[in-house]
Amino acid sequence: MAYWYRALEMEFSWASGQESPRLLLPWLLLSALWAAGRGQLRYAVPEEAQHGTFVGRLAQDLGLELAELVPRLFRVASKERGELLEVNVQNGILFVNARVDREELCGRSAECSLHLEVIVDRPLRVFHVEVEVEDINDNPPVFSRPEQTLFILESRVPESRFPVEGASDLDVGANADLRYKLSPTEYFDLDVKRNDEETNLLELVLKKSLDREEIQEHRLLLVAIDGGKPELTGTVQLLINVLDANDNAPLFEKPTYNVRLLENTPRETLVIKLNASDADEGINKEIVYSFSNLVLDEVKSKFIINSTSGEIKVKGELDYEDRKLYEIYIDAADRSPFPLTGHCKVIVKLVDVNDNAPAMAITSLFSPVQEDAPVGTVIALVSVSDRDAGANGQVSCSLPPHLPFKLASTFRNYYSLVLDSALDREATAGYQVVVTARDGGSPPRWATASVWVEVADVNDNAPVFAQAEYTVSVRENNAPGAHICTVSARDADAQENARVSYALVERRVGERALSSLVSVHAQSGRVHALQPLDHEELALLQFQVSARDAGAPARGSNASLQLFVLDENDNAPALLGPAGGGARSHALARSAGAGHVLTKVRALDADSGYNAWLAYELQPAAAGARSPFRVGLYTGEISTTRALDEADAPRQRLVVLVRDHGEPALTATATLLVSLVDGAPSPKLSARASAGRVGAEASPLDVNASLMVAICAVSGLLVLTLLLWGALRCCGAARSEGACAPGKPVLVCSSAVGSWSSCRQRRPGLCSADGPPKADLMAFSPSLPQGPTAADNAKMEELKKLSLGNVTLEKGEVHINKFDIGEKLKIALKEL
Template identity: 55%
Template sequence: MWGAAERRAGRGRGPEAAAMGDRVWGAVLRVVAVQAAWALCWGQVRYSVPEEAKAGTVVGRVAQDLGLEAGEAEARRLRLVPGGRRASVEVSGASGALVVSSRLDREELCGKSAPCALRLEVLLERPLRVFHVELEVTDINDNAPIFRAIEEALNIAESSLPGSRFPLEGASDADIGANAQLSYTLSPSEHFSLDHQGDNDQSASLGLILRKSLDRETMPVHRLLLTASDGGRPSLTGTMELVISVLDANDNAPQFNQSVYKVKILEGSELGTLIITLSAMDPDEGSNSDIVYLFSRHVTTEVKEMFTIDENKGEIRLQGKIDYEEMDSYEIPVEARDKGSPPLSGHCKVVVEVLDVNDNAPEVRVTSLSVPVPEDASLGTVVALLSVWDRDSGSNGRVRCWVWPSGPFVLEATLSGSYSLVLRELLDRERVSAYEVEVRAEDGGSPSLGGRVGLRVPVSDVNDNAPSFAQAVYTVLARENNLAGAELARLWARDPDEAGNGRVSYSLWEGALGGGPGSWGSGTSGSVGGVAASSYVSVEAESGVLRALQPLDYEEVQVLQFEVRAVDAGEPSLCGNATVQLFVVDENDNAPALLPSAGGGSEAGSVSGEAGTLWAWASWGSPSGQVVAKIRAVDADSGYNAWLRYELWEPRGKSALFRVGLYSGEVSTARALEEADGPRQRLVIVVRDHGEPARSATATLSVSLVEGGEAALAAAAGSSSLLPRSLAGGESGSGPAAAAATNVWLVVAICGVSSLFLLAVVLYGASRWAPRAAVLSGPGPTTLVCA
């Protein structure tokens, strides 16, 4: 959206502004590419597969997308971690591809939920790494609409008036989206038509409308075919036959005041709780107006088991244990039947929405445990994978997890409901050989409920000869404007030898500096542009702490790549090295800067700056939408921190004469300008970026309202100094006196300009025809004559 707005703005600002917009758009594309690369580095991969895909269908090349070489997936045992719900996919050990292993039925996996996304966890051993794969199963139109019965019998009195409505039960479609959008058609009939009210939700109502009075003696039975078609391509259909028996009667059917009643009830409510009291009216007299209430013949077994209805009072009460996790809503079709002969009925539907309460404690399960943990394991090593879920919804289902006791481990959330038990402190097997920890979870209900699981993590000993880092490449994020001497990262190499052979010292090798767009990642050892990596960072020889020597500036340096070498004191010394990629993260440290304003066309007036105030002119009678000025600003930051928006701060409300384009900065009239609006309007415009926190700049725009000719003169002059003080935003009177003063100053200005022009012409002619003096002349000062 931002790129499109910038391109539209660029078309109206000339070649220079368009070129600047192209450069900004290119920078945005590069930021998006970097973010995509980061998402892959953190193990987030997404695939999509249609349901009913054949077994063996390749969903995606997981090994290739994770950056593994050929054969590396099998050697490092790339596998899919089994989850709580059958995924119907598996990872091929030979090719490292994610393939369909069994039938994928979106309706079986997700029901009506959309989108249908399966969260998978792919485990890569040697060393242990976990990647999260999101598999979206897309819907295909593989389910036709289905009616509850193939035939429905209706009894309709021949005295029923045209326009009477008789409810019908609609069809259901297990698909979602357009594939489940149902439309209904009725076989041609001169007596009946179909009425479908609302969308395909619980409150949708399908009914049969009587268009022409019935005559039982002419046709006692009507047979109609009701067809339901879904919105898929190709469309699937389902049919039901309507058998309508015409009853010979002359009375009125009971009528509810609503066709659909919606009520709410808390799950776990006591048995006998009153849900709703229904009331229907029948204008007949005697037994024909006596009404009994009962469930319609379309009622489901679940509704009968959960609710009861009082035939005489119309009270619906709870008779079963209601559970939100089993069903969050119920549809109760109710019939009000009189005691006439034959009896007539009115129908309505009661939709009961079940409200969730916190009646389920969080469940914690260990899906993978990698023990024992080597004592030289690097910080951030994943020890275990856990899944946490709560069957409740809303705040009752939001779970907070932590490790107790804290110790050397911490929980890190990877995806919703998935956590990694991560090493945050260095281990020492000689000090502690095993840890007993608990992962505890607590939901946000009131009162809150909790769950826990215990883990035993033993620590194993290792015996290396040369110093070794925990990982070959360290990726470090550092915010710009950091303090000099601040710790950026902590590198650690372990040598199991003793005495001097085990003493490790660290040193920094020069690396590459990335400064401009597209330059990061392309450097090798050494320096770029004559600037060495050691000018920005240093490594403490004893501790391996990476520190900043000076504040980093994202606008100057974006990526810094170098090597850290660990050398022991043995004879001969052995060494190990690691590559550090230091990414400078942009902060919103640059406020928007206002550029010299550019005026509009001859009708839009002109803009000039004086003492921090921008001036513009507009003529009375300018139509609504007339651009009178354009505020321009730039931001030295990048991405969202440099995305600017313009807001009119003063004046506000519906009485404002002008409005400002949110992203273009164009000031235009909100309605036609009139003389009654006064000679001048003062606008305060705030330019904000999208950073957190946002930075802003304020521009004050003074718009003088003048006659059309005066506005054209002001536009041609290009400066407020060419207009009287009353037009340039100074003090002025109001009413006829101010207009007269304005005209006098305008006449004086025109006469003065004309006199200067005539004087310049006369002087020019005199200098051309006057005899020249016979003297030598040299270069002299140049005189600029302006008319």
């Protein structure tokens, strides 16, 4: 124990710079205490302690290293008289910095403490320290006035009682526990009682009858002694004037009246109506009510009494926070020349109403907050207070819903604003956090304080293209450097994390590098074709463009581009068969009737769409001659328009013009020499005509046999092609980068109106390095002129059954979808 005394002496001397009296050592031994509950650090210090008085080893009790105090910005903050206590940041000792007066801090409150916030940064930590200020007996009892005057009738009987105002002591506890002594006298005794409010009720008790003729005035000394050590005293002179008159004094119904009154009671409100009675008659029975001379001026400023009715009303503004209780001494005197007076006491207790809103302060704001900050990060400190009492002074804090924050209670009326869920700057760049403090009154009162919490960006978002896949087109034979399209990607991050640059994802296109065909501008995303493109060589080019931000580490994403090379009409129709190499001779019997099919002109166009849609025209014959032949506009079939007669020339020269639908159109011509002969048609021509029309000239057995052979051949080739295509597609996934993924078929032509037509269908799934495979689509609208006959429709139905679903009927049209399985198959299909 001697060691601790000596250590405390050295600590006090070091902190204050002077020798400490040993009388303070017991106080110092009680100065460092840990409170139960939330880990609050609690110390005690006596009031009136001098500058430098040791309070406690703050840093050591908090578990902080002395070497960390300065680098971590160790400091003490207090919202109530923060200059009273100070901490030495070199050794972490808390000491008294200025004179501490408990009565000035807390008045007569039973508890008096200084609440400190100990804050250290890097990382931020907050400790709550409570320093209890202990009362010492430094205030003597005090009477409100140095002399009290009482008027007592000489006729008053022994045991009569007369109220006397007691003393007050600013100290608390035992130091404010008063006892009284009255100077010795044979006429009076002092009776002290405790009422329900734990205050002393002093009364002078008459022991012996008074005689005004013997003694007109009595002077007594009343001494008040407190319970402190050492004791302190206060005195008041009692001047008793003996009156000569009345037999009976007015009497109140009871000596003490208790009234409860709301603090916001308006002026002129009735507090109580007193009623005193007097057994005398006449003028001695008439009573006048008044405040006793014991009533202070402060009380008179708050209340007023009607001298006739005894009504006490509110005169001034009442405030529970200023004063909670008023003791009003009332005298009731009769109107005798020598009046007798009755006494009572009205105790007015103010009831607190919720007339004070909470006060709130937000400190130590940590902003901006990284959007990847962990849950539980402390954002700010919140402190609240309310001057009201009871439930009216109990404050709770809340936040608006749907915020990623919460309030954590760290100590009484202290909260921490902490992160409750993950942040996303791209969704919300900042939050206006409004903290609402609400008391427990009815109705409650509240106050708000707002703070802006900014969310700092981290590179957690990759650039996102406006479209995951771009489908664009360019006409073939484009100029080098032609602008194709512009890709755009947006990064939801900010600043450098959102700065996007573009680049091609390099791959091989056949034997060439992708970068030799197209390029992309790094900043603008503009895609250019570096050289002219050829639709017949490369109808579809698929590649990827990457977008990468400038964050660390960088993030990126890709977008796919499908570049369709649109066809230009740069290929003229090409005739097939003997007609392509010169004139073709045919023999026709003169007996052939109208509608007899002579032959069929066949042609193909290397272009696509309308550019490959061919129409056939028969050039006009010599002037004045009407040709007995015609050609199908889209079929190329040459047939007779009427029965031949002797007037027709034996040799007919037919010139068929084949024209595509391009702009401008390209043409080719086929020349046919027809010899008219007598007799029946040749078997070959009859069979061909029968195959085209299935007329009455051919037998049904021959027609069905030809049809079945053609259907079986087509179906077999179609099944074989499907098998080969499925195998190539399965192997496509294992190919090099130059292979293209299968895609949705794209129709790049229009059907003819009311006729058979041939056009192309592009399937982007095939590799564009070798040019996309082609498939023909044959369509017919039976509702329009020049359509096939009912027999042809029956053929299509049979073909649909045998071709495994590749023949479809849509809106009255028959569609036969087939792959490029060779020129012979095309000719066979056109034969059908």
